[in-house]
């Protein structure tokens with residue numbers, strides 16, 4: 001069921017700790033993109049507190065949607081579709097977004113689609129943005145790496161909206177590993193950016209850390225890496241054992257990046273794709289961006305990354321994914337439910 005030009009879609013995202021709404025044109029053009037982060041609140045607790053997150057989403061959602069509509073200079077009858085993340089994520093947080101979206105659908109008569117958050121992240125690589133950022137070209141098949149706080153997935157991208165899971169993590173996600181390492185090193189929350197900042201003054205080769213390889217399919221495993229860091233740090237405390245926090249952060253970040261690059265290049269080679277797209281919060285990491293780019297080029301491939309603002313959670317990616325979901329599968333029923341463990345099809 002295709003939308004007619006300009007196919008304006010309002011997207012809503014509340015799966016974790018960002019309350020976000022956005023208007024996107026024809027599945028690729030960002031008209032407005034509003035994100036209210038709860039980072040400061042959760043930093044206070046050293047991580048996301050689900051109860052606090054859902055309450056905050058409930059407080060913010062209407063104002064965030066109004067702001068996305070205002071910045072888009074759109075009226076409700078300019079829109080053709082509503083799209084909302086229905087999983088995976090925190091169940092209470094997802095419920096706020098999905099309930100709000102159902103309310104807007106009932107009030108406006110607009111059709112509604114439910115979006116897989118991971119499909120949203122993949123779609124973010126193809127969004128057109130202002131400035132000189134180059135979006136991933138529409139060359140398929142491509143391979144997507146989605147590395148975030150909740151996921152380290154590899155997906156085969158056959159077309160926009162046609163994504164198949166081909167790899168995942170057995171234990172911790174890459175962002176989760178970085179968040180845990182940052183807590184261990186006393187660097188605060190969110191851990192990924194904190195590790196990245198600390199690592200700038202460190203030597204990634206100063207400390208030897210493992211690069212766990214499951215040897216099975218394209219699976220990640222980061223739990224052993226975290227345990228290795230615990231063994232170094234805990235007897236002495238951060239900065240003990242003669243290691244600086246900067247060196248520990250640099251070595252840990254390098255080990256995570258090496259694992260992500262290795263499995264992604266192996267999978268891309270296996271599936272014979274020419275193009276890699278990297279998405280999710282960890283895709284904001286500069287070391288990952290540089291080293292994935294170099295490794296891809298060495299294998300005759302090209303790696304693309306969304307701009308920083310589209311790496312972390314946002315609703316532009318949800319609105320864009322909604323456009324393709326509608327054209328492939330049509331609208332969802334208003335009895336659609338959230339699914340906190342939703343996966344991409346294999």
Ligand code: KG4
Nearest residue numbers: 148149150175192193281282284285312313
């Ligand atoms: O995609 P996202 O915003 O939310 C989830 O869906 O999880 O990803 C958040 C994750 C966190 O673990 C955070 O530490 C990590 O992305 N992250 C980074 C960077 N910025 C965010 N990791 C490494 N380097 C960064 N610059």
Ligand code: ZN
Nearest residue numbers: 148280281313
């Ligand atoms: Zn995410």
